[in-house]
Amino acid sequence: MLKLREKLLLNTALLALVLILQLAGLMKGINTKVDSLLPSPSPSLLSVLTAFGGDVFLIAFSLLTVLLDVRNSGKLSRETLVFLVSAVIGLVIVGVLKVAINEPRPRNHGGFSFPSGHTYRGAIIAVYASNRWKRATPLAVLFALGVAMTRLLLHVHWFGDVLFSLLLAPWVYSIVKATQDSWLPLYRRVISRLGLGAFDVE
Template sequence: MTRVKLDRNFLILTVIVAGILLLQATGAFDGLNERVNSTLPLVDTPLVNFLTALGGDLFLIPFAALVVYLDWRGKGTISRKTLAFLLATIVGLVTVGGLKLLFAEPRPRPEYGTYAFPSGHAFRAAVIAAYASDRWRKYAFIAWIYAVTVALTRLLLHYHWFSDVLFSLFFAPWLYLLLKSLLGVKPE
């Protein structure tokens, strides 16, 4: 059996992800979610809608194709980091869909989609940020600004509750790190 070495960041993320799930399951976020939602103005503008779209599949798919192309062009194969990103994306989106059904949390604006928890857009943006900040370390800050911006747009549009985006912002890097470790990518 292969021994999986998990670093301190992974362990911290595990505690955070499990904690958010527990708080969500017990309803502990309800008051905070309502307060954040009622405090933030509804900002349904073309700019906010454009920025939120950067967390959708229309951005994720070309990004994934680009990084596969860059690996293939440079090495003639796909790197384990890129494979971890692709697997994290697929497994994560399936998990997000399953959690939406399990929790069946209504959205702040129910007319915009099915269930709220967790945010798929915030997950997509965060998994891209986790991978991009790992692959291009000097641009990590920009990658995470992108992910937080997408998450913020979901709140400003009142499509999601605070806990929805919070969970996704931590779940995506946790899953990416887990899959990197399982694929034997050594920490740098």
């Protein structure tokens, strides 16, 4: 079993590799090949499934986790706070990279392609779920991979887009979790000043 530090180093190396290959244009051949090999199923069912990687589902899931914590202990758990912070930071990174890299989507779909925001949302939910509910890890992994596959089967993302996002989510989560002792005191001071005791952490 890899230790936490070794996992983070491996995750960082893989993430950097995919980003370098993307910036160097070396993912184009793989991306085009994967896109050409994938079928184009009826988009109606896929559109429903891909919504699990959308903003609405992420917000609903986040609210549910907060409500569960507040009901159980009157405060947020550290795991939930790490998830919420990771979701925000990761989506900012995704947005910045989309604009900076300006990769067109497959088959003339509009908007920026790299990386996949839907895949990141699905993956960050999966990382949190597997940390909070260990027994749910296989289901969480299938959830993230399922969202990623819908993006590929709908031909709105390249393989490199979803691969990067699948690697980005655990990387951001690990960094946020590892540094929580640094930023948590500031978070608590802000929550205290705003009088939002329910959003303090255990």
